[in-house]
Amino acid sequence: MTTALPDRDGSDAVDTLDRREGPYGEVVLRRRGEHFEIIANGCFLMDTADGRSERLLVQAALDALGATAGPAVLIGGLGVGFSLAHAAAEPRWGRIAVVEREGAVIDWHREGPLAAVSAGALADPRVRVLHTDLLEYLAAEGERYDALCLDIDNGPDWTVTDSNSALYGPRGLARLQERLRPGGVLAVWSAQPSTAFEEALRTAGFSDVRTQEIPVARGVPDVVHLARRPA
CATH class of the missing domain: 3.40.50.150 (Vaccinia Virus protein VP39)
Incomplete structure (x- = not known):
């Protein structure tokens, strides 16, 4: 089950696909439109927008x-x-x-x-x-x-x-x-x-x-x- 959040500019929804607590804190996988994002302890790490x-x-x-x-x-x-x-x-x-x-x-x-x-x-x-x-x-x-x-x-x-x-x-x-x-x-x-x-x-x-x-x-x-x- 995903959690949909409003995008910053309102154009897309941000879906939280998975959220886990581990030995180094929280890690989250989100989908923003066509792309995926990884967030660690609230800090944006990377996404699939470019590469x-x-x-x-x-x-x-x-x-x-x-x-x-x-x-x-x-x-x-x-x-x-x-x-x-x-x-x-x-x-x-x-x-x-x-x-x-x-x-x-x-x-x-x-x-x-x-x-x-x-x-x-x-x-x-x-x-x-x-x-x-x-x-x-x-x-x-x-x-x-x-x-x-x-x-x-x-x-x-x-x-x-x-x-x-x-x-x-x-x-x-x-x-x-x-x-x-x-x-x-x-x-x-x-x-x-x-x-x-x-x-x-x-x-x-x-x-x-x-x-x-x-x-x-x-x-x-x-x-x-x-x-x-x-x-």
Whole structure:
């Protein structure tokens, strides 16, 4: 059963399709017209209205890897599924892992309305879904990747939960670098550019630090921060 709410401009209804309480608070799946939205603890995370920047997150990392054969990628955050679907549609990736801490989000892709967005990617034999918190996953000993593509916050300066800020500090960046193979690429999605994060990446020892912009209809552009672990 859904709950219909008036849209902000009165043109569409907003239907609440699912609402769950989990270890990190409330997570909600809503439908606004033709599109779906994910809300966490009252904070808008993402929707299915566009997806260009989420796809670019993965594509920019792959392009930066050049001729690397069968690279492995870790996607931080399943979200609405654009990044995973784009990765699974690219035969060059040899191994694809996606970390998602919200069980509800995984369910919405496996047997819910977001399955249409991820386009069967969860059934791809290269894909492995890890139901865990990214910070906990990075803190443990584990395999390395050629690319880390992170989309778990609205950016380094606008985290969904306070604890996530540790990911973008010196210790978090050190752990990210440890999980990359030499020459591997880190890509971080953000709702706005962050010169402070660029500097933090350089201070942490990353090279080839740059920011790629994605124009949006209103406001500052979305961006993907890119950096490389030195070979």
